[in-house]
Amino acid sequence: MKLLKFKGGVHPHDHKELSKSSQIMPVPAPEFVYVPLSQHTGAPSKPIVEKKAQVKKGTRLSEPVGFVSVPVHSPVSGTVMGIVPYYHPLGKKMDAIKIKVEGDEIEDGIGEERDYSNMKKEEMIEAIKMAGIVGLGGAAFPTHVKLSPPPDKPIDTVIINGAECEPYLTSDYRLMLERPDDIIKGTEIIRRILNPKRVVIGIEDNKPDAIQILREKVDGTGIEVVSLPARYPQGSEKQLIYAITGRKVPAGGLPFDVGCYVQNVGTAIAIYEALRFGKPLYERVVTITGGVNKPGNFLVPIGTPASHVIEQAGGVKGEVGKIIFGGPMMGLAQITDAVPVIKGTSGILIQLKNEVHIEDVYPCIRCSSCVDVCPMGLMPNMMEMLINAGKYEMAEKMGLMFCIECGCCSYVCPSKRPLVHTFKMGKREVLKRRKK
């Protein structure tokens, strides 16, 4: 058997034992939720509710603007307090719908079982779009866009991503253990829409129980479950495609360029729930871990401030050093715990003050460790030098825009250089110049 491996990557300690064995627990709604209008890649949605409007769980709050956009839904029942600029995990303040929570009513029709076996392909894609479903792995790319590949690029392989290579996070793992049937049903829907030759569920081999459960469940459905070597970033789209199919997504291309479609296990469940129960995406599983008293996996209403969720996890064990949305490799450090959970938030990691290392940065010693581990085959050392010198065009020629910001280079750098941060800065500068 050939080894399912990609080039580069690192092997950080996964720390998943903290939250691995805790069941997914629903989080009661907080006093206020802040639902940002932009929670996905693409144009922010346009609000359709007014101040003082009464909303229920699942009420649509906005409508998509353009094709690459999805609506947001109310995660709670209550009164709309207005549209206010509010903290967003991306660092800026963005427009969010503030809702005061009252009661626990649910929008009519949500939860009723319905038959989707006669639905047409287009109807299913439209239903998925209006349910506000985006990729739940982290990038939050609208799912309906991925499900509508251009006609000249047929999809022959569907990959369901259960790799979850990011250290600390266990939300996908728990979903695979607790709801394997729903994952398979969601996968079947994707299969019906795209009609591929091969359907694969890829799981890293550090989750043997998840592999075993799904192997039992897929019996007779024609879906394969493959075990992938645990190596970061195995769960990254392009690396996963290469490991499973041996195909390389061309530079700047998308998975459909090589006939592949990659979707997170959580998204598969969301697709199933949207079609079967008419349930829009208004809550998601989030791993709260690190320096909290009761690390675990929680079903959190979208828009819940992090402080409320952290409280549910037993509060912080000591003095907070860092609050990271996402995992330690790719996550974004936040300036306040008022930041709300959004569709792309797979975990919240609390690092205590004594766990945060503030290292001195030394000059690059040209050891090329970063070049060895870059899964995209880039040269982080050169790109950093060029960005610091203000030569953004040259950095772009070196492939800056293909950087997936996985953090492997920063992880191995013996001089502790902030490489990924520099690349993010450089990317923003390049985009700014393109606009001009």
Added chain:
Amino acid sequence: MILISILVLGGLGLVFGLFLTFSAKKFHVERDPRIEKILEVLPMANCGGCGAPGCEPFAEGVVAGKYPVNGCVVGGQEVADKIAAILGVEAAAVVPKVAVVQCLGDRETAKRFAEYTGIKTCKALDLIGGDKGCVYGCLGLGDCVEACLFDAMYMGENGLPVVIEDKCTGCGECVRACPRGIMALVPKDAPIYLGCVSPERGKDVSDVCSRGCIGCSLCARVVPEGNITMEGYLPVIHYENVKNPEDLKPAVERCPTKTFVVRNLENVNV
């Protein structure tokens, strides 16, 4: 022996000399002599404040009518007059401008939520939203100071940049360098300017900064109409409508958060 070398080198010199003379005449490019003359009067700082990439493109542009005669912000009225004389036109009056820092959120007045230990530039800090509670305020890492071509800025001890007005030419390099739009150009004789850019509601601003504008609109009501208008939660001073700088005094004196910064106005009780 010596003679041969002299002859060979002299001959080569003569041949190349003739060739160069011939090509200079043959391929002569007609260039407006006024461009050279304008270049002589320009400050040659290549700051880009006029909008052109440098002084030479600006000179060419002025002759071609692409840039206004008074376009050189560094040279001011003096250079504008000289260029006008060269071109034989009348120069419009130059409004000299100066850069101002539109933020008063220093270490004492603005709340800091986090401690930042990463790359020490504003551009990098802005990526993660800054370390202040106010996500619109000055980041305090001095990208503007770095960008200033005329040594007219330095980082103050309170964490905010300071403009040395005598040295500032109003080229706008700092305005372009700031990722948050804190730096702005105002007329050099502007009596006051607003020290806040946060577009948020009063409470959200006062939660994170004691000097931030809370958008109470009192200033717009106590000055002659049209001098200050409200845009969202921020007042905008219309310098062109201000007939007497003294008119703006009540706005400064009655501002509850003291967000206006006084430049050229005497006897103000703040």
